[in-house]
Amino acid sequence: MAPPVEISVPNATISTGSKPYTIYNISLRLPLRSFTVQKRYSDFLTLHSGLTDQVGSPPPATLPAKSWFSKTVSDAKLTEERREALEAYLQTINSIDDARWRTTSVWRTFLNLPSSFANQTSSTAGALHSVLSGPGAGGAPITDPVIWLDCHRDLKTQLQDARLSLTNRDQASTPQKQHEASVAAKSSLVKSGTLITALEEGLTNIQKDSQGGWGGQKLGEGEIRRRKDLLASARKDKEGLENLLNAMITKSKLDSTVASIQDKEALVGTKPRSGGRVLGKETAETRELDNAGVLQLQKQKMADQDLDVEELRKIVMRQKELGIAINQELEVQNEMLKMVDEDVDRVQGKINIAKRRIGKIS
Numbered sequence: 001m002a003p004p005v006e007i008s009v010p011n012a013t014i015s016t017g018s019k020p021y022t023i024y025n026i027s028l029r030l031p032l033r034s035f036t037v038q039k040r041y042s043d044f045l046t047l048h049s050g051l052t053d054q055v056g057s058p059p060p061a062t063l064p065a066k067s068w069f070s071k072t073v074s075d076a077k078l079t080e081e082r083r084e085a086l087e088a089y090l091q092t093i094n095s096i097d098d099a100r101w102r103t104t105s106v107w108r109t110f111l112n113l114p115s116s117f118a119n120q121t122s123s124t125a126g127a128l129h130s131v132l133s134g135p136g137a138g139g140a141p142i143t144d145p146v147i148w149l150d151c152h153r154d155l156k157t158q159l160q161d162a163r164l165s166l167t168n169r170d171q172a173s174t175p176q177k178q179h180e181a182s183v184a185a186k187s188s189l190v191k192s193g194t195l196i197t198a199l200e201e202g203l204t205n206i207q208k209d210s211q212g213g214w215g216g217q218k219l220g221e222g223e224i225r226r227r228k229d230l231l232a233s234a235r236k237d238k239e240g241l242e243n244l245l246n247a248m249i250t251k252s253k254l255d256s257t258v259a260s261i262q263d264k265e266a267l268v269g270t271k272p273r274s275g276g277r278v279l280g281k282e283t284a285e286t287r288e289l290d291n292a293g294v295l296q297l298q299k300q301k302m303a304d305q306d307l308d309v310e311e312l313r314k315i316v317m318r319q320k321e322l323g324i325a326i327n328q329e330l331e332v333q334n335e336m337l338k339m340v341d342e343d344v345d346r347v348q349g350k351i352n353i354a355k356r357r358i359g360k361i362s
Contacts, residue, residue, distance in 0.1 A: 005030050005113070007094050009087035010144050011209050012072075012079050013038075022072040022079055024086055027144040028111060034150040036143055037112050041066075044086060050106035051093075059101050061092035142202025143209060145219055148227070151202070155195040155234055162188035162241050169248060178252060185245050192238050196231060203227055 006029040013023050023038045044063055052058045064085035072079040093101050101107060142148050162185045169181030207224055219227075286294055 005094065005111075007087075007090045007111070008144075009083050009090070012083050013143070013205075013209070014073060020073050022082075024083060025143040026090065026111070027147055028113075029147070029150070033154075034144075034147040035112075036141070036147060037110075039110070041072075041082065041086075043110070044089070047106060047110045050110075051101050051104060054104045054106055055100045059089075059093050060096050060098070061089045063089055141205050142198060143205045145206055148199060148202050148206060151195055151199055152227075152230060152234075155192055155199065158188045158192040158195065159234065159237050159241065162192065162238075162245075166241065166244055166248070175252075182245065182249065185241070189238060189242055189245070192234070196235055196238065199231055203231070 008027045009024050010027050011025055013025065014020050015023055021040060023040060024044075026037045026039060028035055028037070048059065048063050064082050067078060070078055072082060093107070107113075142151060165181045165185035165188060169178050169185065172178040172181055203224065206219055286297065289297060
């Protein structure tokens with residue numbers, strides 16, 4: 001039977017501070033959650049001592065010996081050897097048939113496991129999911145690429161739950177059901193935001209490990225870009241769902257206000273005064289304005305209309321001036337035609353005189 005939790009030590013990092021030391025990132029994969037805890041070599045020594053005291057005998061595996069002549073901070077080879085030995089130490093305790101060491105409180109505290117994990121069954125899966133409520137439940141960042149993918153899968157689940165809740169809210173028939181769906185959607189979106197932040201920090205850690213870390217899986221630049229694109233897409237989906245939720249809430253408040261006023265009028269039996277404002281029958285431009293705002297808007301509209309009329313007047317004046325110019329041009333052309341007509345008559349008279357003279361000569 002496979003162990004209920006998969007344990008590995010994929011890599012090690014160096015702490016930042018005045019006195020740097022080596023941190024071993026322990027990756028744990030449970031049925032419903034994956035996370036990482038960070039421990040120093042001294043923490044493993046404390047674990048070994050605690051297991052021996054509580055069980056009465058030492059664990060079936062031995063810890064790597066302490067090095068007195070070199071430090072893991074400055075020796076990458078020693079760090080890798082110790083990482084492999086510590087991983088083998090944890091995996092041996094986790095997979096051995098004798099479960100005495102796994103059921104101790106020291107073991108559960110070291111790995112940040114819930115107290116009920118030793119007797120975990122399928123019925124306690126929901127409790128485990130609630131205990132491990134976020135990536136890196138032990139306070140450690142995501143450093144394992146596989147755990148990163150598990151958290152991203154959980155992020156997609158949260159976004160899908162938010163979409164489903166928004167759909168249920170849109171189809172809800174009572175305000176109570178709408179409120180419950182809104183709360184569920186908001187909860188999923190908050191969890192999605194937390195996961196996105198953790199995934200961004202985890203991707204930064206994984207990228208650093210790929211450039212200079214020890215052991216573990218290393219990601220290429222193409223895979224890192226792909227995961228960044230996944231995060232960008234998830235963030236865009238989250239923002240879109242948040243905007244949709246806010247729009248639904250705003251519309252619900254507006255509809256509730258209109259309905260309450262109409263119900264009041266129907267109950268009291270009053271009607272809006274003639275010529276007054278009728279809420280619910282106004283335009284989107286006037287609905288948010290008070291009486292003074294409506295008056296100001298009306299003045300603005302009238303001023304805009306005056307400007308339009310002035311522009312129309314200018315166009316008509318230009319048309320008038322153009323018509324006058326055309327009329328003047330036609331008068332000039334008529335005078336010229338009269339002069340041509342007179343010239344034609346004069347030439348015709350001369351031609352007639354010439355014809356008579358020719359007739360006399362012949």
